[in-house]
Amino acid sequence: MTRPEDLLEPAVAERVLARALAHGGEFAEVFAERRGGLTLAIDESRIESVQSGAEAGAGVRVLSGATTYFAHVDGLDPADLERAADEAAAALRAERAEARPLRAEAPAPQPVERPPGEVPAARKAELLRELDQRARAAGGEIAQASASYGEARREVAVANSDGLFSGDDRTRVRIGAQAVARRDERVETGAETLGAARGFELFEDDPAAIAEAAAGKALALLDGVPAPTGAMPVVVGGGFGGVLFHEMTGHGLEADHVQKGASVYVGKLGETVAQPLLTAYDDGRMPGEWGSDAIDDEGAPTQRTRVIEEGRLTSFLHDRRTARREAVAQTGNGRRESFRHLPIPRMTNTYIAPGDADPEAIIADVSKGFYAVSFGGGQVDPATGDFVFGVSEGYLIENGEVTRPCRGATLVGNCLQALAAIDAVGDDFWMKTGICGKGGQKVPVGTGQGHVRIAAMTVGGTEA
């Protein structure tokens, strides 16, 4: 396990911070990172696209008034770091400012039992072959199967002029399976993933089940009908169904959007935004979850933040800058894709807490509606609250029963209305992995929930 001082010597950090503040500024920070990873894929039953890389570098920022001055460089030599500090300070014109002495304080990283870097590449290839065989064995109509494996390690150290000196050692692994099913002219696809902030131990318990699941989705869709169109009750599945909450509510809770007036939740703190059955969290500490880290990318320990309590909006998600601006506590949500990016408020693992409804009863109460089991992804405009989701696995609900699979469905709506329209939350609960993009930065996020019902939502299908 890497300690912060292995990456960034405290004496070097202090020198870099002093240089960053040479022309003034209220705050300076150096973020050092070593990152590396391996990806491989299987396609046409052949191991290919084996890619291995390593990078190291640092970003230095100086805050002065409303402006952030930021420079990043490749390399971790003291000379590289000082160059970054000089570049960040280059546009400042004030008197030298002083940094506080550093105090080392790093919480324990997420535990890793089997560091993936120590597992031979042949074992990873074997894992992909298992996935490939399992997908192809799912049925004669599986025309294509492919799968991918990825491991990444990010060792980070952060030091700032408030005296913070911390670090983290982050390992993540993830596999994905895709299948294409074909019947005459009909072609359908299915996909599934499994990932965690853990080591290779994640794959001890039947990892190839995801390939079977992906193939099963593609096969089911061969019997699919065009998705219905219009407004109707929608039941959303657990796990990755939580991406709906992530998109339609989570992004609007990120404090940078709120402070710019570009969120539908501006001025709504403490107000009722959902029915009392709904409570939700952002939790960067969930053990081993995909969006978990020991600290955020500003060195603040991650935490569990209740964002909605029984329908009432209780907290926004803050980084250092947005928290200072409102004189509230940081929430450990200052994240960045790499040393090449500035930290901004981001979700970690975001979920709707389990409710008390029986998931079967949630569906049984719907006479005509849509069951969205999982999504390909989604998008929201936090300022207007308009969102859209592509449904990757969906079914008709007819007379309280899940009937035929549907192809090509999309859900559209506005988040204030859709959140308020959630009228049932299931007592089942699980998490799934996602990759979230914002401001050109991608970070791993966890999404989760049990089955959830939205009383009315627009389903956009191909049947018109």
Added chain:
Amino acid sequence: MSDLLALAGGAVEQAVASGAGDAEAYASEAENREVRAHGGEVESLTAATQRGLGLRVWIGGRVGYGFGVDLSLPGVAEIASRAVEAARAADEDEHAAPPEAGGEPPALGGLSDASRGEWPTDRVAELALSVERSALAADPRVGAVEQAVYFDSGERVAIAASRGARAEYETSSCYAYLQALAEGDDGRETGLGFGLARGPAGLDPEAIGREGAERATEMIGSGKPPSRRCPVVLDPTVAASFVGLLGAAAGANAVQRGRSPLAAMLGERVASDAVVLHDDGLDPRGFASAPVDAEGTPRRRTALVEGGRLRTFLHDSYTARRGGAASTGNAGRSGYRAPPSVSSSNLVVAPGAATLAELLRGAGDGVYVSDVAGLHSGVNPVTGVFSVGASGRAIEGGELGRPLREFTIAGELVAMLRAVRAAGSAPRWVPFGGSVSTPPLLIGEMAISGS
């Protein structure tokens, strides 16, 4: 020979010394600047330098890839050993082989603009601030701008391979955009304005701000359209996204692996006569233009769709060998962190004769789609079936009417292209769907799902 090309050449030798049969190195060096403005102040100012190396190696038919940013001798040796180790984990692929030197690249001017280097940071910061100011000045209903962003980059690339390919070039690019916020009676609306150029002197901050303001304010008072099938006019920014899907479907890799809606359609009718589409790797206005592609093969201009028929697939050296065709110079890559793969360069839709007013009259009663969302989740790239979120305006009696939001447009890519009735006369370069130049398109009929 530049230091960068020497570095790439040395890396190839190092890879061969480390056990590779053949190798190809891609080295790049970039200098980037970004300014984010908000509320009349510079919110952030970023300066960065990046230099990296990617090595693709072959051991027989096994391929591996390694990359890194430590470009010292031991650093390059480390990248080479990573790449060789990666190749040993791969399976034999009978079609895999290093690209051969691909002939003399064309002389290509206009890829770089001196103003990028000449404009100091305070001047480009002022440009970002003026983008914001012009949106606020354009319409009193624009109350704020979420962010006005300016970005520029100067990049040098060098490619060297053990079978002779050797090339280098330099490009610059820059863009600015903003998201304007307009306050209506029943909520907030957003509007995107953007501009692309080779350097800051080529941007019009006034026009970028105005576009954001117009797009935001025209959405005030919007409602849902009824669900129906009707004629649709696609704004160039929307048409570009669909053209980008077509470009991806025409990539031979997706075709050869049976994952493209165009797989069995070479020479077939994939669009109406109104659609003429080229992949043009040489147009200096397109950001993907360069003398050579990512494998050192000369870039060129390739007819993709003419007379409504699909004329060719897009190839890199691997798909060309596998498909018994010639490379079309379409090896693309996102940088040194990933190996090359087939991708479109700049997709250029030929303009037609109709003005926008004529397209709207041609539609009669329908929908003008000014924005789409959710393309990454709402499109099945294997089948071309899509359903995406959209906003825009009603077309009533051949003219733009009330604003519309929260609806979807759905269909199938090839069916949509066959239903194109006319291409507009005013094309625009758009950074969505890759690098695309397209006019607005009138589609005979599409499924709209609203209330």
